[in-house]
Amino acid sequence: MEPWGYLSRWVPGVTRRKEMLERIGVSDVMELYSDVPRELILPEPPRVGYGRPLSEEEVRRVLDEVLSRNTVYRAPPPFTGGGWCPHHVPAAVRYIVERGEFLTAYTPYQAEINQGLLQALFEYQSLIADLTELEVVNASMYDGSTATAEAALMAMRVTRRRKVVVSGGLHPEYLEVLRTWLQGKGAEIRVADIDVESGVTSTEALSSLVDGNTAAVIVSSPNFYGVFEDVEAAADTAHKHGALLVQVFEPLSLGLVKPPGRLGADIAVAEGQPLGLGLNYGGPGLGVFAVRWDRRLLRQLPGRLIGMTRDAEGRRAFTMILQAREQHIRREKATSNITTNEALMAIAAAAYLSFLGGEGLRELARSIWLRSHYAARRLSEEGVEAPIFSGEFFKEFTARFPAPYRRVHEELKRRGIMGGLALERYGMDPRLALFCVTELHSKRDIDSLASAVAEALKITERGG
């Protein structure tokens, strides 16, 4: 049936199929499908793959050929912003999540045989709790965007209200996701514009939208444009009307700035990608989801939760807790439908944070702050308005070019640089671009970006 082992490598039973069928008491394997309406049985296997099975070496060659058509920006790494930036992934972190015991495990429904996995996830929850200064953290959501949507849904359940007020500084794709996820719930989503001078949410706009029907105020700090918001003021506004404050945060920035728990956030969510996940063309991510200790909130928390407990002999042990919130118990009354999440990425994030330590995180955040500020300064020396907002920023900043940015971008690309994100993509001024500068960008990388921008501007001025 298979002279070269393509099948038995992954499907070992084929070598004993005949004997197994005899034991079952059938002579042909298709007798096991006798209850399937005959007209539904495909006359031949589907036409997928490359026409025949491929050996490991062949599949490697096929992939190698296709992937050679990608361009990797390694030195310098992409300067592209948009809520997803290049960061260093330590080799030890990568090794840890490649361990088969974690990689190939299922959700730890059987606690006793998966204490290591459970402890790793409990540590993730604990590290994020200490980082955000919010006590309860779930074992992960899919990514930052869906965590934001889940936070809004949770706030609607907690307050039994339907209005969600969102800062205009929220990532445009997060806003799209929010609109999609809330469309079955009759939610009213209102957006508070940002102030064009400072780049932060206008206090007046926010106050005018928040009222007694508001379930949540969602503020991103730093926001999509890289600028820190006044979360405390937004929290005051929300709380005055009985609404919850949801902060979308950037995990590494917490090495420098006050955590959501000190700013009055009830729920804090984040994209955990900076915490050792790598780029991977946008996925998998890690939806970080933290709430303050409050039984009203705990009852409505979506997602899986790991707790510390003891075993029958008094040893410390870990297990999944408060499962009565979840879909496999509560079905249509569950707090969310989530089950598969991003557990392995949560382990990566925990290993990454432990490898940094609090002091290391502070040093890293400082390095990112210095580099992004140095880049903005170098670009402004070349005739670019950077940053365009007066608010304090971290990692990402918005720049305005004298000409449409796309033309500059093409010139940068010709010089081997993947530049900023053209905000025209989201329907904004074509001269705007969002840059992201991290610990992976050396001073030389930044200087080469600046000189390439200078050349590109000359060419675009000349060429018109």
Next chain:
Amino acid sequence: MAGKEWRQARWEEPLVNEYQGRRGGYTIPHGWEDEELARIVGEPWDRLGGLSRGEAPQLPGLSEIELVRHYTRLAHMSYGVDNGPVPLGSCTMKYNPRVSEELASDPRVALLHPLQDEDTVQGLLEILWRLERWLAEITGMDRCSLQPPAGAAGELTGALMIRKYHLDRGEERDEMLVPDSAHGTNPASAAMAGFRVVKIPSNSRGTVDLEALRAALSERTAGIMLTNPNTLGLFEDEILEIARLVHDAGGLLYYDGANLNGIMGIVRPGDMGFDIVHLNVHKTFASPHGGGGPGAGVVCAKGALVDYLPRPLIERRGDRFYWDYSCERCIGRIRAFYGNIAPLLKAYVYIASLSGVGLREAALQATVNTNYFIALMRGVEGYELPYDPERPRKHEVVYSAKPLHRETGVTAGDVAKALLDRGLHAPTIYFPLIVDEALMIEFTDSETPENIEAYAEALREIAEQARRSPEEVKKAPRNTSVARVDEVYANHPRTVTPSYRVHALRAKGLLR
């Protein structure tokens, strides 16, 4: 090898929070430049003012050797498919090919930014474009969105598509039908999309009760969410009639792809009459579960429903590949960017390696493995096979430990723990809800016949032990890293501890 002598490691490994260091072994990539940069742009704390947090966060810092040893010990106390059989029903715990891991971590994928220009990612886009075609072919659908990050997210996507489809036609259909044997995600997803869930009972054969279905259908019916084969491992042999009834009533059919593994390449949901399908890439196409994720929950649609798929979709013009953001009727966007790329790439490698003929053979073997196990279990006392025991099962089988429970007091949960003691992962237990003391077992195509035999033998031994001394079984497990976990303590309001921070605050009396 699993067996009576099996023992799991029992490290007394501290929590990372209990490590003393505050600066770990991470090296800042170009950190030596930071002092010079600070001289040029100043220090962040001088600029941040009231935003500044002052001191560093209170996080433990581990050196590289401490970090690797910590996680190595935790790995020793964990158990996945690489350790032994994990026959969790409806979870499809296949072997995860190493070559898929290798290729998905290729820097030419791993180092791509999601917003870098499309002309710099043509190779990856071609892979995704091809993968979509393959998945459409396997399911018998027209187009697929690769965006949903997991099966449940796929279900939400599908439920929202059904909702919008009816709204666009000016119809107010607010009821979603879900069989009582369905996965819990189905009613939860339907509810998230705003539907009222109507439960359809199973008949005595374990399949959808057509009379009950007919009675439930009305002008309020938006659709039905079904998995076929169902969670009993039985093929819904009246599926064509079900599809006709639902469509005649103006409803749509949603296919939960969690149970595709026994029929992949043999029967297609599209041919059965389904309008929307989700696939669990991390089940059927052998990307790893990662202790809970990441997965990928591709959603495919047929005919008019294609317009409702989330955007962007991947398109090809000549030899160029690009994302199409146009959205006339689409439900919007289900997550940021394009999907969980790494698991999708692993699915690509799996399908490319096996091709259509290999996928079909894998599905056949999954079914052979299930029925071989059933054959081995004939005559093993204490377990019964409810619902039409003579009918072949497909990807999985559900036994009931009710006879054993009645006779000895030993429950399905106790049997599960006793299996752990032999180095065998337990099945899914107490599910589906329509079976008492359920043991839901799915070996997949990956498991060896020898391990299937060992599993049946272990169940026989446990039943014997239960008859001899039930209290011994109830003390299991003993060979795992810890003994039976105290679930009451774990969940009690006074002791519930979801983080080390809660533990520390409670110890200081600071927790309200």
